[in-house]
Amino acid sequence: MAERFTKSMARNIYLGGSVFFVLLFLALTLDTQLRAMPERDNREQLTEDVVRGKHLWEENNCVGCHSIMGEGAYFAPELANVFDRRGGGDTEVFKSYMKAWMNAMPTNVPGRRQMPNFNLTDEEIEDLAAFLEWTSKIDDNDWPPNIEG
């Protein structure tokens, strides 16, 4: 670097640049969280069932194998749109699908990826289904590209 570019100039770019972009990021965060998200994240449908379902999702570490909205592990299918894929967008169909699926685990097919049986009650499976249904309705800029996730 040219000698005319001094260390204190470099330091000022660092300090000025980071302060500016931290403030910009905070402003954008406020706009995102206060203005935009209430209209996009379907929060008026966030029922007690959905909240319980999210806790079940977390306490069984579902994200350790699955992805949800593309985040998580890539060992098992995406679940943010499983309500559409397996439930056809119908709450009752999806609940019965979920019960059948969860109770059939593990398949024990030799050599195939195995999902544990988490011993959930029917009510718990319904909560989980409610959480996944709610998640499927967040406006996520039309991701994923197709139903397979």
Place this chain on the structure above:
Amino acid sequence: MKYESQRVAMPYFIFALILFAGQIVFGLILGLQYVVGDFLFPEIPFNVARMVHTNLLIVWLLFGFMGATYYLVPEEAQTELHSPLLAWILFWVFAAAGTLTILGYLFVDYATLADITMNKLLPTMGREFLEQPTITKIGIAVVVVAFIYNIGMTALKGRKTVVNIVLITGLLGLGGLWLFSFYNPSNLATDKYFWWFVVHLWVEGVWELIMGAILAYVLIKLTGVDREVIEKWLYVIIAMALITGIIGTGHHFFWIGPPEYWLWLGSVFSALEPLPFFMMVVFAFNMINRRRRNHPNKAALLWAMGTTVMAFLGAGVWGFLHTLAPVNWYTHGSQITAAHGHMAFYGAYVMIVLTIISYAMPIMRGRPYGNGNTAQVVEMWGFWLMTISMVFITLFLTAAGVLQVWLQRIPESGEALSFMAGQDQIAIFYWMRFVAGAFFMAGLVVYLGSFFIKGEASPAEEVRGPATADA
């Protein structure tokens, strides 16, 4: 080693390397489970092995950063560490908490672990990388605060160098952002948004300050180049890191609920995120060309060059490959993400920790100019085996990812393969990745073996007049 208290870095480095070995063992288990689905099922299901793999990585990198800090801050400040005793206490607390948490993952069912650690009181578990029980998270916060206190007191009473200031700024950011791990709203979209405040703003934000500071310190020591020059570079690099990386967080906001302007902001700023890594490459090679001495620790110099190149490839190039929103729409959450994650973490953070270990461990072991020739040759074999293996792991995962996108994402609904049908098609690449992983393990064994070889190097040879007094 100029100050006796720097030696407290040693247990941190040793424990970091032990956890590193554990991380790779679980990486191999995961790699095999990708193709032999029921391997170790139900004893160690995939989610458990993955949690162990990623949490060991995070914890051992933290041990590495702490060791690096304990080693270099007193020397930079030209004073003894404020409290070596506190550093030792924190070592044992963190080591015990980390070990217990990993054992908890392995031997207690996760839902039971959540139950007995009273996750209900303050639910923070079950989110990617933040799987630790809440009590462990509190423990990490306490250890980090006490650690920063110890380091801060040391730095304040001594010489204030740019390396120290940048390093401590990075550590403060690390500690401060960790607090977001306690925020877990029941709205998944909000949860995800602030989850990135820990994950992205760590690895694509404040950790780059830590990396830059460690790299600058090692380059001052190895090349003898004037501190003024190195500090100027360091400022420019971290300026670029924060200017691009903070708004660059937006590349994670594309598909998790936030509004469409993030598609633009995230794409543009994260497309610039390779810049600081590119500058690190130019920086390291430039300083080495302008060196005032030939430091006999060639292995440390190799790590220092290697970390910049691999960080640029893994974080920079492989990040850029899928960071533009129109591309990311297809690749988000595919094996391409996994490819990028592996090489970025290895290049930027694994290798910077191994750089400072390569430089500092011999000194702490009474070999001021580095290990003897044989040990260095073996260490460099470890470097090349691990690094080339990681390149192949990344290439195979990238191939798997491209094919996955082609089969599962690009076709219309109805035409596209289901997730599992697609996985079967790309199994060959997972097998090759597993083989590359086995070579990585071999490289790690060679690397660790180099620590057991005796002998030390002779003093540095000055090449362009005496190096600065610092070096």
